Amino acid sequence: MKKDYSFQKKNTLFFILLIFLIPILSYSQDNSVCLGCHDDPDISMEKNGKQIPLQVKKYTLPRSVHKDIKCIDCHKGYNPDEIPHKEGAQPVNCMISCHKEPFKNHLFHPRMMNANGMSGSVDINCKGCHRYHDVMSPKDPRNPMHFVNSTQFCGDCHKSQQQDHIQSEHYIEVQQNNPNAPTCVFCHQNPITKGYPLDRAQLKVNQEKLCLHCHLKGQGAQSQFAKTLVAYNQSVHGQAILRGNKNAAVCVDCHGSHKLQRASVPTSTINRFNIANLCGKCHKDVSMEYLQSTHGLALQKKSPDSPNCTYCHGEHNIQKLPDVPPRVFEETHIRHSTYVRNKMVFCIACHADAKLMAKYGIATVQKAHDWLPNKAVHWEAVRCVDCHSSYAPPNLSHLILPPEKTVKKCEQCHAKNSILITKLYKHEKRLSREKYGFINGTILSDAYVIGTTRNIVLDTISVIVFVLTIGGVLIHGSLRFLSKKKKGKM
Amino acid sequence: MAKLYLYPVWLRLWHWVNAFLFIVLITSGISLHYSATSSLFLPFNVAIVAHNIAGILLSINFVYYVILNVETGNYRYYLPTAKNFVRNMLLQTRYYVWGVFRGEPHPFETSRKEKFNPLQKLTYFGIMFFMMPMIVVTGWLLMFPELAPDEIAGMGGVWPMAVVHAAVGFFLSLFMFGHIYLATHGDTVGSNFKAMFTGWHIHEGHDDEHGPDDQHFDDYDYYQSL
Numbered sequence: 238m239k240k241d242y243s244f245q246k247k248n249t250l251f252f253i254l255l256i257f258l259i260p261i262l263s264y265s266q267d268n269s270v271c272l273g274c275h276d277d278p279d280i281s282m283e284k285n286g287k288q289i290p291l292q293v294k295k296y297t298l299p300r301s302v303h304k305d306i307k308c309i310d311c312h313k314g315y316n317p318d319e320i321p322h323k324e325g326a327q328p329v330n331c332m333i334s335c336h337k338e339p340f341k342n343h344l345f346h347p348r349m350m351n352a353n354g355m356s357g358s359v360d361i362n363c364k365g366c367h368r369y370h371d372v373m374s375p376k377d378p379r380n381p382m383h384f385v386n387s388t389q390f391c392g393d394c395h396k397s398q399q400q401d402h403i404q405s406e407h408y409i410e411v412q413q414n415n416p417n418a419p420t421c422v423f424c425h426q427n428p429i430t431k432g433y434p435l436d437r438a439q440l441k442v443n444q445e446k447l448c449l450h451c452h453l454k455g456q457g458a459q460s461q462f463a464k465t466l467v468a469y470n471q472s473v474h475g476q477a478i479l480r481g482n483k484n485a486a487v488c489v490d491c492h493g494s495h496k497l498q499r500a501s502v503p504t505s506t507i508n509r510f511n512i513a514n515l516c517g518k519c520h521k522d523v524s525m526e527y528l529q530s531t532h533g534l535a536l537q538k539k540s541p542d543s544p545n546c547t548y549c550h551g552e553h554n555i556q557k558l559p560d561v562p563p564r565v566f567e568e569t570h571i572r573h574s575t576y577v578r579n580k581m582v583f584c585i586a587c588h589a590d591a592k593l594m595a596k597y598g599i600a601t602v603q604k605a606h607d608w609l610p611n612k613a614v615h616w617e618a619v620r621c622v623d624c625h626s627s628y629a630p631p632n633l634s635h636l637i638l639p640p641e642k643t644v645k646k647c648e649q650c651h652a653k654n655s656i657l658i659t660k661l662y663k664h665e666k667r668l669s670r671e672k673y674g675f676i677n678g679t680i681l682s683d684a685y686v687i688g689t690t691r692n693i694v695l696d697t698i699s700v701i702v703f704v705l706t707i708g709g710v711l712i713h714g715s716l717r718f719l720s721k722k723k724k725g726k727m
Numbered sequence: 728m729a730k731l732y733l734y735p736v737w738l739r740l741w742h743w744v745n746a747f748l749f750i751v752l753i754t755s756g757i758s759l760h761y762s763a764t765s766s767l768f769l770p771f772n773v774a775i776v777a778h779n780i781a782g783i784l785l786s787i788n789f790v791y792y793v794i795l796n797v798e799t800g801n802y803r804y805y806l807p808t809a810k811n812f813v814r815n816m817l818l819q820t821r822y823y824v825w826g827v828f829r830g831e832p833h834p835f836e837t838s839r840k841e842k843f844n845p846l847q848k849l850t851y852f853g854i855m856f857f858m859m860p861m862i863v864v865t866g867w868l869l870m871f872p873e874l875a876p877d878e879i880a881g882m883g884g885v886w887p888m889a890v891v892h893a894a895v896g897f898f899l900s901l902f903m904f905g906h907i908y909l910a911t912h913g914d915t916v917g918s919n920f921k922a923m924f925t926g927w928h929i930h931e932g933h934d935d936e937h938g939p940d941d942q943h944f945d946d947y948d949y950y951q952s953l
Contacts, residue, residue: 659883663872679870680779683772689886690760690893699897706901710908713823720828 268298270317271308282321297370302377310334330355331363339363345425347432359394366390384420385411391421401496404504419451437483445478448488465552472553484519491515510536512545526627526635542593549583565589568603571616579620605640662686731928733842738801739926741792746903748788751781753900760893782866789859804842805852815845827912837928847909854902858895865892 272295274280280291298304309315311329315322332339332354343349352361359365366382373380381390388408392399402408402421410418428435429444453466469475477485491507498505506515513533517524527533527546535543561582566573576582587593588602599605609615622634624644662684670678734742758774761767769777796802808815818834823846826834835844843851865888868875876884913919914930922928 659872659875659877659885662885663875666870666872680783681776682779682870683775685759685762685771685775686885686889689889692890695894703897703901706904710904714908714911716828720830724830 268308293370301370301372302374303370303372328355328364331367336363344427345422347428347430382422384418384422385414387421395421398495401493405493405495405497406499407497417451438478438481438485441478441483441485441487444489444494445475445487452488467553469553472551486519490518509545509547510539512547516546523635530626530635530637531639532637540597542587542596544583544587549580561586561589565602570613575617581616581621584621599640608645658686658689731837731839731930732926733837733839733928734923734926735799736926737795737799739923741788741795742923744788745785745792748781748785749899749903751777752785752896753903755781756893756896756900779870782870786863786867789863792855805848805855807845807848807852812845816849819844819846833912837930850902854899858899858902862892862895862899865889865895 272293275291275293276295278290278292281288282291283289298306298308311331312322312326315326330353336354339352339354340350346360349361354361354363356362373382375382375384377383378385380386388399388402388411392402407419411420424447427443427447429440429447431437431440433440435443449466449469453469470479474486478487493506496506498507500507500509502508503510505511513524513527513536517528524546528537532543532545536545561573561576565571565585566576571581573582576585585602588599588605591601594601606612620634622637625637626634627636627638665684666678666682669682669684672678673681754768755774755778758767758769758771759778762771762774768774815835822831822834825831833844835841837843868888869885869892872885872888875888878884879887910919910923911917913922918929
C-alpha cells in the first residue's frame, strides 16, 4: 500500500512558515523592541522649539497597572522603522479604547462629565493625576491616590482644604489606617459640591445624608460617634432643610467641611468658647446680644461654667433637661412642670446650686428673690428672662443683664404705660410681620394691649358726654318737630 | 328755586367712603376699647382685623382727600373767616338754639362762595386738618410701634399714642352724630342727604342754576377766585 505523504508535507511547510512568521508578526508588538531605544536617558525630540524627553524606564511599565499592555496598544499606528513613528501623532487618549466612561470612577471631579481627558486643567485631564507610564491601582498603598495618601495628593491643588483636613478627626482615623475613615474621594464621590448641577438645598440634603450615613445607625439609632444626633431630623434645622430651605444649617455648616475637630479641641468650631460665634454666622443679632450678656461676657473671660447657645437650645435638638435637685422645688414651691414649660429649668439648674453660685459670689435663686411678694404666683406667670433680659428688639431673652440692671420695681410690670409693655407690643408686631410677611403681618396682627386705653375717669366722662350728646340731639330734634307742627297749625 | 352743584363726584365719593369707614372704625374701636371686660359689637379677633383694614383704607382716603383739595382749591371753603368771627359764630349758635324753633331763615345761606356756615367751617377745619391727621398718624404708629419712641416722659412710648388715638376717635364719633343730626337742618330733613348723593344743593326762593356744565365751575381758576 502506497502511503499518501501529501498531507504531512503541507503541515510541515505550514509550521516552517509559521516559525519564520511569528517573529515577523510579533516584531512590532514587543515592548522590549520599543524600549531598545526609549530606555536611553538621552532620547528626546524637539517640539515647538522645546526638547521633550522620550525616555521610558525599563521597569516603569511592568510595575504599573498597565504591565500587560503593549506600547502600541496606546501609541496606535506607530511605525518603528520611521522617525517620527507617525505623522501628526496625537497624545494618547485613555478614553478612546479602554476607559470609555471615566466619570463613573471620578465623581469627585464633576467637571469631568464633559471632559475629553486630553486637555484642560488637571482635574479633567487623565494624565494630570494618573501621570504617564507609572499608572498604579488606587488600591496599591504605594499609589499617591491611595486613600491613605489622598489628602497629600489632592492637597497639591486643594491646599487650604488639605490644611484643614490634616487637623481633622477624620484624618487622625486615616493615619491610623482605619479602612472606614473618610478620605477626600470617599466624601467627594457623592454629589455634595457646587460642581454638580443641583440646587443648593439639594446639595445640602446630600451633605447631610452623607454624614448621617456613618454617624447615625439608621433612623432613630444613635451611633458611637454622636450621642445627641438621634433627633436631628426633628430639629429646627433638620425640618428647615427638609422643607427645602437652602439656608438651613446642615452638619458641615457647624462642624466644618474639612476641619472637623472634636469639641474639646480649642480651635474647633464647636468648642464651647466658639459656639456663640458659630451660631452667630446665621443668628447674628442673637449672637451679638448673647456676647454682650452677662453670660457672654463671662464666657469670653473663659469661665468654664457660663452657659452658651447649646446649653439651652441643645446640640442636635436634644434638650436633655438639666438635673435640678428636688430640694429646689420644695424650697421655692414651684412645680417642676412650670420650670420645664417656662424653660426656667435651664436657669435654675445653675442658679440654685449654692456651691456654684458661691464660686462667683452670686446669690442663689431663692435668696435673690426673698424680696418678691406672692412668689408662687410670680413663678407661675413670669419667666426668668422676663425680668433678667433687656427686652431690646429683636429678641427678648438673650441679653441677660447683671443683677443691678434687672426689673425689680413693681410698676415696671404692673402699669399699662410700662416700658416693658411697650417693648413687648413692639416685639409682637415685629414677630407678626416676620411670621406672616409684611402686608399680612400688619393687617392680621392681633397684637393689642387690652385695656391700654381704659381709664375709669376718662371712660366715665366719655359715656356721660356721649349720653348728653345723644340726649341733646333727641331734645333738639323733638323741639324742632313740635315747633314746626305748631307753626303748621297756625 | 336755587340749584347749586356744590359737591363734585370726587368729593361725594370720598364722603361716603369716609362715612362707611367711620362706622366700621367706631364699632370696632369701641369693641377693642372694652375688650378686657366685655365683647361689645364685635369679638376681639374680628374687631382688630376690621380696625386695621378700615384704618389703612381711611388713611388712603384721607390722602386722596388732601390731594384733591389742594388740586381743586376746595380747601378754601374750610378756612374760617377772621372778619366778624365772633359775631358770625354767635349768629349761627343763636339760630340753632333759638331761630330754628321759630322758623327763622338760616343766617348764612349756602352759596357757591360759601358752602359752609361759620360753625361748620370751624368744626370741619379742626376735624379735617387737625383731628384726622392726629388719628391717622397715631394709628400708623400703633401699627408700626417700632417707629414710636421707646419712652415718653418716663412712660412707655406706645401708651400715649393709644390714649391720644382713643380720645381723638371719641371726639370724631361725637362729631359724626352731630354731623348727621345737623344735616337734617336743610329745607327738608332729607334734602342735605339727597344733595350729598346727587351733588346738587337745592334751596327754595331763588331762580338760579349753576351746574357742572357752568363755565369755570370746576376750574381751578374758579376756586382760586374764592
